[in-house]
Amino acid sequence: MRRLPWARTVFWLYAATLMLPLLWMFGMSIRPNADILGAFSLVPQRVTLENYETFFTDSTWYSSYLNSIVYTSMNTVMSLVVALPAAYAFSRFRFAGDKHLFFWLLTNRMAPPAVFLLPFFQIYQSVGLFDTHLGVALAHMLFNVPLAVWILEGFMSGIPREIDETAAIDGYSLPGFFFRIFLPMIRSAIGVTAFFCFMFSWVELLIARTITSVDAKPIAATMTRTVSAAGVDWGLLAAAGVMTIIPGAILIWFVRNYIAKGFALGRV
Amino acid sequence: MLYELVALILDGVSVRQGGQTWLDRVDLEFLDGLTTLIGPLGAGKTTLMRVAAGLRSPTTGRILVDGKDVSSVSVRKRSVAFVYQQFINYPSLTVYDNIASPLRSLPREQADARVREVAELMGLGEFLRRRPAELSGGQQQRTAIARALARPVDVLLLDEPLANLDYKLREQLRADLKTMFSGSRGVVVYSTADPAEALTFAAPTVVLGKGQVLHVGSVTEMYARPPTLEVARTLSDPPLNLLPGVVRDGRIECLGASFPAPRAHESGRAVRLGVHPHQVAISRSRAEQLAFPAEIRLAEVTGSATFLHLMLADDLHLVAHLEGTQVFEPGERTTAYVDPAHVFVFSDNGELLAASATEVDLHG
Numbered sequence: 001m002r003r004l005p006w007a008r009t010v011f012w013l014y015a016a017t018l019m020l021p022l023l024w025m026f027g028m029s030i031r032p033n034a035d036i037l038g039a040f041s042l043v044p045q046r047v048t049l050e051n052y053e054t055f056f057t058d059s060t061w062y063s064s065y066l067n068s069i070v071y072t073s074m075n076t077v078m079s080l081v082v083a084l085p086a087a088y089a090f091s092r093f094r095f096a097g098d099k100h101l102f103f104w105l106l107t108n109r110m111a112p113p114a115v116f117l118l119p120f121f122q123i124y125q126s127v128g129l130f131d132t133h134l135g136v137a138l139a140h141m142l143f144n145v146p147l148a149v150w151i152l153e154g155f156m157s158g159i160p161r162e163i164d165e166t167a168a169i170d171g172y173s174l175p176g177f178f179f180r181i182f183l184p185m186i187r188s189a190i191g192v193t194a195f196f197c198f199m200f201s202w203v204e205l206l207i208a209r210t211i212t213s214v215d216a217k218p219i220a221a222t223m224t225r226t227v228s229a230a231g232v233d234w235g236l237l238a239a240a241g242v243m244t245i246i247p248g249a250i251l252i253w254f255v256r257n258y259i260a261k262g263f264a265l266g267r268v
Numbered sequence: 269m270l271y272e273l274v275a276l277i278l279d280g281v282s283v284r285q286g287g288q289t290w291l292d293r294v295d296l297e298f299l300d301g302l303t304t305l306i307g308p309l310g311a312g313k314t315t316l317m318r319v320a321a322g323l324r325s326p327t328t329g330r331i332l333v334d335g336k337d338v339s340s341v342s343v344r345k346r347s348v349a350f351v352y353q354q355f356i357n358y359p360s361l362t363v364y365d366n367i368a369s370p371l372r373s374l375p376r377e378q379a380d381a382r383v384r385e386v387a388e389l390m391g392l393g394e395f396l397r398r399r400p401a402e403l404s405g406g407q408q409q410r411t412a413i414a415r416a417l418a419r420p421v422d423v424l425l426l427d428e429p430l431a432n433l434d435y436k437l438r439e440q441l442r443a444d445l446k447t448m449f450s451g452s453r454g455v456v457v458y459s460t461a462d463p464a465e466a467l468t469f470a471a472p473t474v475v476l477g478k479g480q481v482l483h484v485g486s487v488t489e490m491y492a493r494p495p496t497l498e499v500a501r502t503l504s505d506p507p508l509n510l511l512p513g514v515v516r517d518g519r520i521e522c523l524g525a526s527f528p529a530p531r532a533h534e535s536g537r538a539v540r541l542g543v544h545p546h547q548v549a550i551s552r553s554r555a556e557q558l559a560f561p562a563e564i565r566l567a568e569v570t571g572s573a574t575f576l577h578l579m580l581a582d583d584l585h586l587v588a589h590l591e592g593t594q595v596f597e598p599g600e601r602t603t604a605y606v607d608p609a610h611v612f613v614f615s616d617n618g619e620l621l622a623a624s625a626t627e628v629d630l631h632g
Binding site for chain 1: 321342344350358359360361370
């Protein structure tokens with residue numbers, strides 16, 4: 001293939017534009033506030049780790065970071081536990097209304113999350129789920145389970161039914177087949193689905209902030225409340241921003257080869 | 269009835285779905301040993317196999333194994349094994365674990381010995397540690413067959429197992445299977461659309477067409493004297509040539525040629541003549557041969573054979589299967605010769621009236 005003369009230049013221009021905000025944030029996170037607010041410079045004048053030090057020692061910061069990780073992980077696991085058997089049923093069995101149910105599952109995702117704020121807030125207050133990790137994880141399942149079912153169903157439908165039948169002939173029980181034969185076959189699908197669930201729950205701010213106050217407060221909520229009497233702590237905010245990128249970056253590394261298929265809901 | 273020999277019975281089995289009939293009141297007895305099931309695409313072979321295995325339940329009718337009605341017994345509880353046309357294995361398990369999966373109830377050493385025995389038999393000895401995706405198509409199907417053979421079962425069903433393999437592998441595996449089935453116990457049903465396979469196994473054969481049993485019997489006899497046109501077509505590959513004929517004064521006339529009718533028929537009766545492509549020649553070897561002027565349309569050369577597509581009078585199409593590589597020019601004129609001794613004479617409604625110049629005893 002012949003290379004276009006400007007291809008390389010255009011690529012680097014694109015990459016630079018894309019990376020600039022991230023690099024800038026990283027640069028801010030290793031500068032003191034005085035430096036950030038001082039004269040403009042591309043290269044940090046003084047490199048410091050004190051922003052990260054504050055992030056890891058101030059309990060409002062690190063505990064909300066942990067809160068986010070805890071409820072996001074809970075949500076991912078719970079969504080998968082519910083979605084796996086549901087997706088299997090949708091892909092393998094015909095029952096009355098199956099196609100409608102499958103389609104209408106997605107309507108949960110069509111409504112803006114704000115619609116659900118008030119009901120969640122009031123119900124959680126009365127049943128004691130307010131400001132708990134479980135509460136946030138359950139609320140996010142409303143959006144993640146339909147998505148997970150759709151992605152998993154797409155992957156599962158690509159697996160020949162004859163494998164299920166062969167397993168039945170070989171005397172496997174349905175759970176035996178599901179855990180020993182079927183799940184290993186859709187490992188990549190589970191990885192991709194987990195990634196999507198994690199990322200949604202990780203970046204979702206509105207619901208998570210509304211139904212928490214202190215004990216389960218997410219990192220994103222903490223980040224929006226950094227304005228103090230002394231002004232905005234830019235460096236600390238940037239350090240927190242860098243920290244919030246890390247879990248997603250780690251996850252995406254593991255499922256990088258399957259993401260495209262996941263975006264197509266497993267249907268390619 | 270020799271009751272203890274009857275192992276698998278389909279009793280009035282019909283399968284209908286969405287207004288379509290896949291099997292229509294099928295009554296069959298499969299005895300201990302190999303039975304071949306032959307039929308064209310869409311004849312209902314796979315449906316019949318799936319019903320026999322218990323993978324789907326018949327709309328009406330019963331399935332009996334060794335005299336017991338198993339129609340409502342779950343496939344998990346039945347003593348069956350099934351090999352699909354597609355190569356179906358557990359991709360996450362090694363070849364060894366694939367073959368061992370029906371043997372989970374056996375003690376470890378016993379299962380291990382059996383897995384190695386079957387793997388050796390199917391020529392998989394050196395691949396036991398591999399996963400199915402790391403094998404060739406032929407080896408994948410061998411793995412599937414090995415898994416089906418591992419556990420001794422009452423009913424072993426193979427649904428066109430060689431159809432997706434290439435020519436060489438198919439011949440080799442076909443020969444291996446023939447020796448394997450000769451020693452097996454229990455009912456073995458082998459379905460195929462390929463007459464060569466059915467003829468190689470030379471086993472009792474069921475001919476299926478459009479969901480109905482067309483004929484049951486010895487495949488070699490059926491080939492020599494097909495009872496109906498449908499059976500003759502099913503057993504002929506390349507397709508059977510068909511020519512129209514008319515009985516006139518004790519002779520059968522066909523496109524200007526004629527030969528003595530093998531048995532007396534009323535004058536003016538229309539018949540259909542079936543000729544296997546390998547019985548069509550382009551040079552005369554016997555005086556009695558019927559001669560048809562023809563135009564060459566196409567010559568397909570496969571190496572060991574040449575398939576000559578001819579156009580006769582009245583736009584009738586005739587295929588000649590000639591030995592070796594022969595070169596022809598499309599548009600060339602030639603003459604096709606057919607020995608009346610190798611013509612099947614069928615009645616208008618497809619029943620055999622005469623084969624190999626010998627009269628067929630038909631009532632009426």
